[in-house]
Amino acid sequence: MASSNTRQRKLARAKVDRQMARRADQERRSRQLKAVFGGLFAIVLVGVLGAWSLGAFDAKPTDTVAETCAWNPLDVAGNPSLKDAGKPATSGMPTSGTSAMTVAFDSGNVVAELDRTAAPCGAASLKYLADSGFYNDTKCHKLTHGEGDFALACGDPSGTGNGGAAYSWWTENPPAAAEEPSAAPSTTSSAAAAASPSPSAKAAVRYQAGTVAMTPNVNGSQFVIFYQDSTTETAYSIVGKLTSGLDVIKKIAQAGTTANEAGEDTKPKQDVVVKTLTVVDTTAPVSPSTPASPTAPAASGAATTPKPSASTAS
Incomplete structure (x- = not known):
């Protein structure tokens, strides 16, 4: 009878140990995933902040083609x-x-x-x-x-x-x-100049x-x-x-x-x-x-x- 009780206690203890091992393994995996996602988030956050500081999210005017002729x-x-x-x-x-x-x-x-x-x-x-x-x-x-x-x-x-x-x-x-004609010096009289205007006029x-x-x-x-x-x-x-x-x-x-x-x-x-x-x-x-x-x-x-x-x- 004693041996039967001892065996049951050992089985129960082994079951508890397995449950605790699985729980510890799950917690370890959870910590690893959190660490990975945390690192990725930090990288993305740094990139977003850097892009923001460089004006990547500033509103940009719509590109337009310069007019050659304004009708x-x-x-x-x-x-x-x-x-x-x-x-x-x-x-x-x-x-x-x-x-x-x-x-x-x-x-x-x-x-x-x-x-x-x-x-x-x-x-x-x-x-x-x-x-x-x-x-x-x-x-x-x-x-x-x-x-x-x-x-x-x-x-x-x-x-x-x-x-x-x-x-x-x-x-x-x-x-x-049109340029105004320059007054060229002349040796003729004013009357003669009036009668025969210079081609420059x-x-x-x-x-x-x-x-x-x-x-x-x-x-x-x-x-x-x-x-x-x-x-x-x-x-x-x-x-x-x-x-x-x-x-x-x-x-x-x-x-x-x-x-x-x-x-x-x-x-x-x-x-x-x-x-x-x-x-x-x-x-x-x-x-x-x-x-x-x-x-x-x-x-x-x-x-x-x-x-x-x-x-x-x-």
């Missing part, structure tokens, strides 16, 4: 002559190289080289409108022929000169400012024959083509030059003008119709190392008046 909307409701043609993109247009603009008049074709470096907005606007057919089957509304201004004006579908696409932009690539040419420019204030779509050297002080945005077809414009000018609705003798006597106007790339744009902002008005005298090529001579 200013014009009031269509206040001017029914304007036409809502949408607006070109404000960025992403080529800002270097050239494109070719072909104007098919009912009397012949004219081709111009557009300068995307000096006038990226003008070139972009002409292409945007040309691609939509904006100019097709429109009449040129004005032909100037005096006071130093000799140009054919087109690009207003209303034919009034007050309309066009309902947006504008800053004048870009204006001509160099002539106004400086600001727009050479063949110059293509956008009309100020309504330069969304209206453009002019100078058919004769001009001295006008109007600050057109020079966008390019003719490479062929100057003779076509001169023949239009030779046909003369008649009075328009305002009584001004500037309406072409014979209708001048733009059948189609197209713009295509001729040279690939070159990415500049330091982008410039071509939308700001150029400083006076900073621009160079484009010279028409020899092929424009008629």
